[in-house]
Amino acid sequence: MGLKLPIYLDYQATTPCDPRVVEAMLPFFTETFGNPHSRQHAFGWAAEEAVEQAREQVAAIIGAEPKEIIFTSGATESNNLALQGVARLYKAKKNHIVTVVTEHKCVLDSCRQLEEEGISVTRLGVKPSGLIDLDELAAAIGPQTVLVSVMAVNNEIGVIQPLAEIGALCRSRGVFFHTDAAQAVGKMALDVNAMNIDLMSISGHKFYGPKGIGALFLRRRPRVRLQAMMLGGGQERGHRSGTLATPLCVGLGEACRIAAVEMPAEALRLAGLRARLLDGLVGRLKHVEVNGDLDRRIPGNLNVSFGYVEGERLLAEMKDIAVAAGSACSSASTEPSYVLRALGVDAELAFASLRIGLGRTTSVAEVDYAIDHIVDAVSRLRERSPLWGMFREGIDTRVKTWAGN
Numbered sequence: 283m284g285l286k287l288p289i290y291l292d293y294q295a296t297t298p299c300d301p302r303v304v305e306a307m308l309p310f311f312t313e314t315f316g317n318p319h320s321r322q323h324a325f326g327w328a329a330e331e332a333v334e335q336a337r338e339q340v341a342a343i344i345g346a347e348p349k350e351i352i353f354t355s356g357a358t359e360s361n362n363l364a365l366q367g368v369a370r371l372y373k374a375k376k377n378h379i380v381t382v383v384t385e386h387k388c389v390l391d392s393c394r395q396l397e398e399e400g401i402s403v404t405r406l407g408v409k410p411s412g413l414i415d416l417d418e419l420a421a422a423i424g425p426q427t428v429l430v431s432v433m434a435v436n437n438e439i440g441v442i443q444p445l446a447e448i449g450a451l452c453r454s455r456g457v458f459f460h461t462d463a464a465q466a467v468g469k470m471a472l473d474v475n476a477m478n479i480d481l482m483s484i485s486g487h488k489f490y491g492p493k494g495i496g497a498l499f500l501r502r503r504p505r506v507r508l509q510a511m512m513l514g515g516g517q518e519r520g521h522r523s524g525t526l527a528t529p530l531c532v533g534l535g536e537a538c539r540i541a542a543v544e545m546p547a548e549a550l551r552l553a554g555l556r557a558r559l560l561d562g563l564v565g566r567l568k569h570v571e572v573n574g575d576l577d578r579r580i581p582g583n584l585n586v587s588f589g590y591v592e593g594e595r596l597l598a599e600m601k602d603i604a605v606a607a608g609s610a611c612s613s614a615s616t617e618p619s620y621v622l623r624a625l626g627v628d629a630e631l632a633f634a635s636l637r638i639g640l641g642r643t644t645s646v647a648e649v650d651y652a653i654d655h656i657v658d659a660v661s662r663l664r665e666r667s668p669l670w671g672m673f674r675e676g677i678d679t680r681v682k683t684w685a686g687n
């Protein structure tokens with residue numbers, strides 16, 4: 283068949299760098315190596331020009347102004363800076379923030395830290411779809427609320443929160459709206475003005491850019507201020523000191539340029555592959571449950587649970603495909619995914635779940651191989667599972683009894 287094994291199907295964890303991105307970065311390691319903040323000579327100017335072009339490319343993909351983009355080391359740093367930076371700066375006037383239980387750990391941990399500092403935090407639950415209830419959000423916002431932080435796309439289940447509605451609500455109530463868009467940028471159309479987004483976190487390695495670079499969009503009109511966390515030379519308008527990594531900035535810019543061009547066609551292609559994957563699984567296996575809203579979801583994500591399968595064994599059976607299980611993300615923990623639990627998925631099913639991420643290099647042949655692989659593994663595990671045996675006997679007994687009456 284000529285497939286290279288194992289097959290990578292974990293695009294929500296990270297993506298390979300696009301070769302075009304690497305190509306664009308290379309000259310900035312060796313030839314154009316100047317410090318982009320050196321204003322006194324041509325080496326610095328050349329690096330600065332490259333960084334500023336990258337800033338324009340990042341701004342363009344979300345409809346922002348280049349001056350509104352701060353380069354960071356990734357979405358973890360952007361989220362830390364957005365939440366802690368805003369909360370600390372406005373603390374004397376307003377001391378309440380609203381977020382959601384299914385956010386990435388870096389958002390939740392920042393909130394916990396802020397609570398230690400006297401900020402109060404409301405954590406909204408989600409519906410079984412994984413989406414928040416807008417009425418609940420409206421009710422949670424009060425006169426002390428400074429910031430609402432709701433992720434654009436969830437990293438486990440891929441569902442898209444109603445960003446425009448949240449943005450409109452926040453704007454009408456005079457509250458800043460931050461969104462962690464690590465899983466959204468390059469996958470779906472985003473417009474910070476149409477959606478009334480005030481701060482947005484971006485990660486390079488989630489959309490074929492390099493690891494170790496990201497950005498924070500920080501609105502200038504109406505102006506959002508924040509307390510810097512990294513102090514020093516005052517780079518990035520004083521919001522984030524430190525010499526910019528020119529090659530990484532260039533790589534992030536190129537990743538944005540490519541995504542902006544290829545997104546519409548790629549989204550359709552991935553939607554087709556995901557439909558094929560889901561049809562293949564539900565066509566050949568019983569008791570397959572999709573976790574989270576299937577339609578309001580980025581096309582490259584599928585998260586499914588398999589009934590009557592022991593979760594711990596499931597991942598061990600995935601020898602030829604690289605996927606994430608329902609206990610992933612909290613390394614070495616035996617807790618089921620807190621995201622799936624928040625949807626109301628029971629612990630057993632949360633353990634027996636797979637997050638399958640499709641991306642730019644995923645082919646039809648790979649999807650077909652994955653279907654066969656998963657169907658075989660689940661069938662094998664069910665044959666060995668006492669639960670499955672009991673379930674089938676239950677059915678058989680019931681049928682017999684009924685027929686006998």
Ligand SMILES: *Cc1c(COP(=O)(O)O)cnc(C)c1O
Binds near residue numbers: 357464495
């Ligand atoms: C990956 C991810 C992050 C962290 O991004 P890094 O750039 O790896 O720090 C934050 N939030 C979400 C939703 C993510 O998927």
